[in-house]
Amino acid sequence: MPIPAIPPTGIVVATKATAADRTQTGLDRVQTGADVILANAARDAALAYTNAKADIATGRASVADGQYFAVIGTVGSGIAATLYRRDSSTTQTLVNRLPASDAIVTDGSFGAFTIQALHPDTGYLGVITAPAFTGSGKEKILMIKRDGTIQLAASADSIVPADALGPDAVRLLPAGASSRFVHRDSGYLIPFEAGGVLLGGFTAEGKFRAVLDEQSVFPAGIGGGSAITMPTKSLSMWGDSITANMTGSAIAALIGQTFNNMGRGGQRSGEIAARQGSKPLLVTPTGNTIPASGSVVLTAISDDVLFNAGTWPSNIAVVLQGVEGSLTAVSGGVGGNPVGSGVYTFTRTSPGSAVACPPNSVMTVSNAALYRGDTIYLWVGHNNAGQAAVITDLERMVRYLTPTIQRVRILTLINDGGSAQATNKAIKARFPAHMVFDIRQYLMDFGLSDCGMTADSADLAAIAAGNIPPQLRGGDSIHPSSTCNTLCIEPAIARDYLNQGWNR
Helix, strand or coil, X not given: CCCCCCCCCCCCCCCCCCHHHHCCCHHHHCCCHHHHHHHHHHHHHHHHHHCCECCHHHHHHXXXXXXXXEEECCCCCCEEEEEEEECCCCCEEEXXXXXXXXXXXXXXXXXXXXXXXXXXXXXXXXEEEECCCCCCCCEEEEEEECCCCEEECCCXXXXXXXXXXXXXXXXXXXXXCEEECCCHHHCCCEEEEECCEEEEEECCCCCEEECCCCCCCCCCCCXXXXXXXXXXXXXXXXXXXXHHCCCCHHHHHHHCCEEEEEECCCCCHHHHHHHXXXXXXXXXXXXXXXXXXXXXXXXXXXXXXXXCHHHCCCEEEEEECCEEEEEEEHHHCCCCCCECCCCEEEEECCCXXXXXXXXXXXXXXXXXXXXXXXXXXXXXXXXXXXXXXXXXXXXXXXXXXXXXXXXXXXXXXXXXXHHXXXXXXXXXXXXXXXXXXXXXXXHHHHHHHHCCCCCCHHHHHHHHCCCCCHHHECCCCCCECHHHHHHHHHHHHHHHHHXXXXXX
């Protein structure tokens, strides 16, 4: 079996040198002792390939410790030679295997390309070359690294084939657009241009960045065929009693838009998410049937969605198994989660045929869709026992929103204690910074001054412990006072909303 030509000891990518490439500093010209050692090792290994032996014992005996020897591969193995380094008179270390010269793979898209082994001291195991990838002659296109990964051998003159970009990238390009590899200092690794105008490209970090100006034109269909929808001119705030206790008048006046207070006292994050519509209610009616008319008692419901009916309608419009009706709480709910038998009833709006309703059927809140398109502020979790459910419910409440461009702010919890602080930490870890409004920290920093108060010793101690100043409380360790709501919290929320530019 013929031995291939001596593999190169370095990687040289054909390229058109730029002015920056031609600039060579004094440090670049200096070859260190390590470079000399590496060059000598590569030379010795390359020479070993030209004098390959029939077996390992013969090869090992032909060199001294630390030197290289090669053994000819067997016919049909696909290996031209195996390179070893002698460790002692009886041991050796396998360094590399050199494929036979007929190791050619045919690909219908780009023609024949060749895989050639390289000396490992180059930092690569091999190089893939192709005649049709970058023009005439054999051009290096892919380098096989020692860790098994592939590195693209690209230069400023390398052309990226459309097939290599994949359908998602090609879909972004208008007709006639082209792309080349450029030096990473340009800010782009693969820029796209059309008619001499830079459209954007992939950065060295793998992100796509668009260049937008008055001459930029987006290709047809870039929006996926659907219109980009914006939130309505309304701010809806979902929460518990801390939200419910706000009048909202200061917020509405300052933002100049509608404010919908969707707070309900005593509710946990799951019950609030169920009211919002993002968490399905699972219910089981008596007899697993919706009667032809009238009401049916629910033997089970997954969330006490109407808990504290005094601050929320004691019944809401719902749909169960395609049947429209109303969900009614008996005595305003019991605060259980899930709720036991006899607490809720479902009453159908219009008579009809009886409908089978198996256990844990999905019930949807009819008016939940009214607020899906609003800008949303979420202040939930004060009544939860742990943080896991809070994060899960916040995730589903965000996903439930309909606008293509979603406007969401999540407020941190303000009740005293380490549990709330741990939940706040989890919220900040899970959601991006632009989505979180740390109202707890705001109250600690500015609450007293907003309300015209001076910190006393109790306030200072609370702040040092990471809690809200007691003067801002309404008599317990959870709720703010009406003064704090009016003079601090509502204006702070309004300013936060305006700072996002969401009033335009």
